[in-house]
Amino acid sequence: MRPALYARTCSSAALVVLILATAPALAAPLEMPGGLLIEAEDFAERSPDDGSFAEPMASSHALGQQAVFRFFPHEGRCTYRFKVEKQGVYYLWLRYAAEHGPQMRWALDPADPPDADDVRRYDVESTGALDGPDAWRWGRLGKMELDAGDHRVVLFGAPIRIDALWVGRKDAPVDTKAVQQMRAAEMRAHMQHPIEPIVPAWLTEVEPYRLPEWYDAIRVCVHTRLSLPWREKNPDVFANAGKKFASLGFREVARHIKTGSEPAWWPSAVGAVLDDAHEVNLAKQIIDEAHAAGCRIIVYHRHMEDSYLAEEHPEWTARDKHGKVIIKRGPKICFNTPYAEFLETRLVELARMGADGFYFDEVHMPKPFCRCENCRKKFREICEMEYPEEDNPLDPAYQKAIELNNITIEQTFRRWRKAIHAVNPECVLLVSSNTYPTLDDRHTTHRLYQIADSMKTEFNLPVRPLQAGRWLFEGDPTIVRPETDAMLALGYAIARDACGGRPPHVWTHALPNALHARFATAGLIAHGTIANLDHSEATIPDPELFAEAVALGNQIAPAFAGARPMRWAAVHFSEYARDLDMPLGEEAWRNVLHPTYGMFATLLRARLPVTILTDSQLEQGRLDGVSVLLLPAPERLTEAMQRSVQAFEQAGGVVIRQQADWAWHSAGERLQQAGAGLRAAMADAIDAAPVTVKGGPEKMHAVSYLHGDRRGLTVALVNDFSWVFTGRAKLRNGEPNPLYQEAITRQPPAPCRNVSVSLQLPVKVESVTDIAQGKVLATQANGAQTRIALDSFDCTAVLVIRLTEPLP
Numbered sequence: 001m002r003p004a005l006y007a008r009t010c011s012s013a014a015l016v017v018l019i020l021a022t023a024p025a026l027a028a029p030l031e032m033p034g035g036l037l038i039e040a041e042d043f044a045e046r047s048p049d050d051g052s053f054a055e056p057m058a059s060s061h062a063l064g065q066q067a068v069f070r071f072f073p074h075e076g077r078c079t080y081r082f083k084v085e086k087q088g089v090y091y092l093w094l095r096y097a098a099e100h101g102p103q104m105r106w107a108l109d110p111a112d113p114p115d116a117d118d119v120r121r122y123d124v125e126s127t128g129a130l131d132g133p134d135a136w137r138w139g140r141l142g143k144m145e146l147d148a149g150d151h152r153v154v155l156f157g158a159p160i161r162i163d164a165l166w167v168g169r170k171d172a173p174v175d176t177k178a179v180q181q182m183r184a185a186e187m188r189a190h191m192q193h194p195i196e197p198i199v200p201a202w203l204t205e206v207e208p209y210r211l212p213e214w215y216d217a218i219r220v221c222v223h224t225r226l227s228l229p230w231r232e233k234n235p236d237v238f239a240n241a242g243k244k245f246a247s248l249g250f251r252e253v254a255r256h257i258k259t260g261s262e263p264a265w266w267p268s269a270v271g272a273v274l275d276d277a278h279e280v281n282l283a284k285q286i287i288d289e290a291h292a293a294g295c296r297i298i299v300y301h302r303h304m305e306d307s308y309l310a311e312e313h314p315e316w317t318a319r320d321k322h323g324k325v326i327i328k329r330g331p332k333i334c335f336n337t338p339y340a341e342f343l344e345t346r347l348v349e350l351a352r353m354g355a356d357g358f359y360f361d362e363v364h365m366p367k368p369f370c371r372c373e374n375c376r377k378k379f380r381e382i383c384e385m386e387y388p389e390e391d392n393p394l395d396p397a398y399q400k401a402i403e404l405n406n407i408t409i410e411q412t413f414r415r416w417r418k419a420i421h422a423v424n425p426e427c428v429l430l431v432s433s434n435t436y437p438t439l440d441d442r443h444t445t446h447r448l449y450q451i452a453d454s455m456k457t458e459f460n461l462p463v464r465p466l467q468a469g470r471w472l473f474e475g476d477p478t479i480v481r482p483e484t485d486a487m488l489a490l491g492y493a494i495a496r497d498a499c500g501g502r503p504p505h506v507w508t509h510a511l512p513n514a515l516h517a518r519f520a521t522a523g524l525i526a527h528g529t530i531a532n533l534d535h536s537e538a539t540i541p542d543p544e545l546f547a548e549a550v551a552l553g554n555q556i557a558p559a560f561a562g563a564r565p566m567r568w569a570a571v572h573f574s575e576y577a578r579d580l581d582m583p584l585g586e587e588a589w590r591n592v593l594h595p596t597y598g599m600f601a602t603l604l605r606a607r608l609p610v611t612i613l614t615d616s617q618l619e620q621g622r623l624d625g626v627s628v629l630l631l632p633a634p635e636r637l638t639e640a641m642q643r644s645v646q647a648f649e650q651a652g653g654v655v656i657r658q659q660a661d662w663a664w665h666s667a668g669e670r671l672q673q674a675g676a677g678l679r680a681a682m683a684d685a686i687d688a689a690p691v692t693v694k695g696g697p698e699k700m701h702a703v704s705y706l707h708g709d710r711r712g713l714t715v716a717l718v719n720d721f722s723w724v725f726t727g728r729a730k731l732r733n734g735e736p737n738p739l740y741q742e743a744i745t746r747q748p749p750a751p752c753r754n755v756s757v758s759l760q761l762p763v764k765v766e767s768v769t770d771i772a773q774g775k776v777l778a779t780q781a782n783g784a785q786t787r788i789a790l791d792s793f794d795c796t797a798v799l800v801i802r803l804t805e806p807l808p
Contacts, residue, residue, distance in 0.1 A: 029082060030182060035168020036082060037179060040068040040095075041390060043078040044152075051322065053157065054078050056390040061133050063095065063179045065583060066392040067163045069130075074105075076157035077114075082167055083150050090144045092153060093166035093173050094122075097135040101126045105156040108144055114154060130161050138166070138173050180584055183394040188580045190396035195382060195403045196447070198576065198638060199619045202414065206450050211502050212426035214296055215357070215454070217561040219525045220553025221252040221298070222546070223507060223534045227259040228274075230537055231282075237540050239285070242293035244541040249550040253290050254298040254359050254505075254532060257283050257350065261305035261330020266353070270345045272308035287354045298357040298430060298505075299350060303343055304364065305330035313337070318365070319372040321389060326366050335365055335412045336374040344419050351420050357428035358420070359456060359505075364412070364432070367443050368398070369405035379404055393583035402442050409444060413451050430456040430505045436498075437462045437491035439573065439593050442582060446575060446614035449498035454530075459508040459520060459726045462491025479589075480667040485699045485722035486601040490612075492527040493565075493600070494573060497612040501528070501564035509534035510729045512744045517549035519748065522796035523721030525556060526703055528565055556772050556798045559714040563705035566713070567625040568609040568690055571600045576615050577633035590665050595632030598664030599656075602675045603630075607693035607702040608686065618644055625706070628654045628685045630678075654685045690761055691715060695754040702757075710806040715757055715799040717790070720749045753792040757799060760785050764804045772798040 030037040041056040041064070053076040059067040068078075084090070094104070102124050110118035122141045129135040144151075144167075153165065166173035222245045231238045245253050257265060263272035266283035274282070283299070290297035310317050310331035316339050317325045318332040326332040333339040347358065368391060369375065376387045379401060388397040413431060420427050431452035435441035438461065449455055463484050482490075495504035506529045511517045517533065524531040531553055533546060573596055581587035603610040613622070613629070619640040623629065629648055631637070634657040637645065649655050659681075662674035679686065686692075691713070693702040699720035706713060725743030730736055759765060765786045768777040773793065780787045790797055 030179065032168075032174040032179065032182070035166050035173060037063070037174065038080050038082065038165040038167070039064045039066070040078075040162040040164055041066050041392070042080070044081045045079040047077055056392070057161075058391045058393075059131055059163070061131060061136060062163045063176055064164075064183055064392055064394045065180075066390060066394075067097070067131075067161050069161045071162055072157050072159050074157045078155050080153045080155070080165055081150065082153075084146050084167075085148055087147050088145075090146050090167055091170050092141045092144055093138050094141050094155070095136055095138050095163040095166070095173070095176075096124065096160045097127050097130045097137075097163070098124050098160040099126060099128065099130055100159065102158050102160065104139075104141065104158050104160070106141055107154045107156075109152050110154055119156070124158065124160060136163055136176075140170075143170075180394070184581070184584050184587070187394050187396045187399060187583055191399055191579055195400065196407050196410075198447075198615050199640065200447070203447060203450060203616060203620075205414075206417075209421075209453065211453060212428065213562070214426070215428050216503065217557060218252045218296065219503070219530050219557035219560055220250065220521055220550055221254055221505065221530055221532045222248070222250040222550075223254040223300075223509075223532050224537055224540065225256055225259070225300075226537055227256050228262065228265075234537075237537070240289065241286075241540060242290035242295050242297070245535070246293040246295055248541050248543055248546050249554055250295060250546075251554070252296045252298065252530075254300060255286060255290070256302075257286065257299035257355070258301050259329065260302050261307040261310070263308060264346060266349065268346050268349055270342055271306065281353075283350060284353045287350075291354065296356040297354075298359050298428070299355045300359040300361065301347070301350065302329060303360055304328070304332050304362065306333050306339075307331060309333055309339065309342065313339075315373070317372065318370045320366070321371050321391070323371070326370075332366060334370050334372045334374055335408050336370070336372070336378055340412045340415060344416055347416055348419050348423050351423040351427045355427060357430060357453075359430050360413075361432050361456065363434045363443065364409045365405050367434075369401040375401075375404070375408075378408075399442075399579070399583070406443070406445050406448070410448050410451060413448065417451060417453070428453045430454050432456040433495060435461070435464075437495050438464065439490075439494070439578070439596065440582070440588065442575075442579060446498055446616050449614075450500065450616060452499055454502050455495045455499050455504040457491070457495045457504055457506055459506055459524070459724070460488075463487045479665050480594075480671055482594075482597040482601060483699075483722075485701070485720055486597065486604055488523075488722055489527060489604055489701060490597060490600050492524070492529055493610070493612045496528045497565065498614050500617075501611075503528055503530050503560070505530045505532050507532045507534060508726050510725070510727050510740065511545065512725055512729075512740060514545055514548050515748060516724045516726075516743065516746075517545055518552055519719070519721040519795055520724045520726070521549040521553050522556075522718050523701075523724070525553060525560065526701060526716035526718035526796060526798070528560065528703065528705065552772070552796075556716075556796070559716070559771055559798045559800045560705065562708035563712075563714050564708075565611045566609040566691065566704040566706050567611050567623075568704075569603055569628040569630065569685075570611050570613040570623065570626045571596060571603070571630045572613045572615075572618055572632060574615055574633050574636065576638065577636035580636065592633045592636075594664040595658045595662065598662065598671075598674055599630045599632055599658075599678060602678050604701065605675075605698065606679065606686070607700075608689055609691055609704040615641070620644075621647060623648050623653065626653065627688075628656060628682055630656045632658050634658055654682065656681050688760060690759065692758045692760075693717065694756050694758070696752040697749065699749075700752050700755070706807070711803050713759075713799075713801040713803075715801065717752065717755065717793070717797040717799075719752050719793070719795055723749070748794065751792045751794045752790075752797070755790045755792075755797070757788045757790070758785055759788070759801070761803065761807065763807060766802045766804045768802075769800045770797050771800055772796050 055070045057069045104122040107118040316337040318334040521531040578592040621644040663670045691704045
């Protein structure tokens, strides 16, 4: 049930909203024109009250994005309380979903327990389903003659789901959209005052860090999950993995050093240690063996679970809403405990052993948030609110708890980063973003990725279905789903640019064959990332699958070492604007996410240099090198963002603001008109763009980079790679995955032909080399413009352009 935050009065409807002293966690009924809305999950009492009956559930189609399921057996009942000011006739309505047509029983102000004479009956009509956009309807249970004062309604169990009750007029209750909008307005009032500022004072401490040269120079890595069982299953591979991977051409290995909740593989000063790890330091052996093979090693350290600590300190464990310990690869431990200090000790130990980096996977803290007593106490102290018990996105306390969860993650990684870099400044922290590249999940924020040395993400994560709001794409032809290749490109751009242009590590697993591996590697590196190719432990080493991809990655890597994306155009990705609409997924997509995708995709298709700018980067005025700033949600900028935009404009920068008639969420002609409108608005800027690319197929991508010495550019061209399969070779039941089997037969797209690159730079071009093909290319100068014609290529072309002098 939502916390009691507000009390309201509606004299026009002769209703008084009451927050009862007997139920301090009871949310206020919602005052609406002509009546009073009571959410079904806001019952004053329920019986039985043991979790077996009337459980709240998330539902994106419910009024408050939450409904009540398990509303059975018949003897169960929920009681709802309200108060009216005046005597009169009122009607009781129920919003429900039902697959069949059972009989509903209810009672007004009954005895306790209710007498048979108190019970009324209503014949429920089937809605055809238990959830979905068309599953819910209002049914008028009956008429009530009420005296002024307090009243109770009891609903008895039935095989249906219930969403809300309405006390008021005879005709149909209030429009459901109006209810959601009022709940959202209540929630936004809290979200406009976040717990942590967009740019807290501590954020300046991350500015001086620069990636070590070794990390920037290697653009293809191998990932293996050689967990402890492989030590006995295949001791040769376990002991000599670095040498075997080096034989394939890999110079960087990501390898397990702690897989789950097991004891440490080394003689740690804290916690449980493997029985033989005091005599045999497995962690150091693994690190030293990789180094001896000529490889850098990123150690996969599972940082969320620990069975020993869960037993020694059960009060440290992360909990779900039922108070149960959260289990994945063992019991999860909450960071709002001394566990963060415990882990710091272990990470420093590994850094001193020579680990070149840490691979921090998954979510860090539970989603949507941890419900242990430590988190509850911290929440109450900071927010002065009761901790949310249910997953209701329209509850302000729910959104605040997500904020606090994210802050805890940020605080923890700030601590670890400082400690690890104090031991070894060249030890890189790869911090998982989980669903961040999908744009539509509040788990983790832009602040974390200013802290992170590099973001860890996954190849197909930007296009995974069923994130918040993505149900809009199912069954509604009027709402467009962004094209797959554009979603991938934007996901990689966010993963890269949220970290200040530092290359993210992109895990790429279950590649079916060498063709998929080569195109995946080319696409990832072209977009400024590190291709982290997952190698099955059973086939190490596998030259047939990986040799071509590794050779390509090593060949083109020098073009990206020390280079950063050219920031000619920057699209603002506003988490702040998105979050205000996120509880109403459709609103977030229409108002923020679709415009962000639309603007980015338009520039991607035009092959213009485009990057992403986060909220904190905009507030800080980090617009160096940017000529064109695109604002998908210009009406929802903070004062600090507005000051940065104003200063940018005053310095001569071009600002493109989302226009009302740019309907990026639409399909067909209206979407095309939005793209044409954007191109027209920035026509003058496009004419002066430093890099433009013509020709080739529509889904060929071009990404431009500026070298660290400013005397060179890299223009990376890559054929469509959105057809590449990553995922599972086998289903969870062990059967072959039919999608994987189908992917093996896929053919690559046609080669890219008639491609040319035009440069408009204030200095002259000295030389151009396509290092993917190993060819020096001719140039044609015409005034300030230089044109470069390319030979056809099947997968990628990577142009290294050297200039006669540095760019100003």
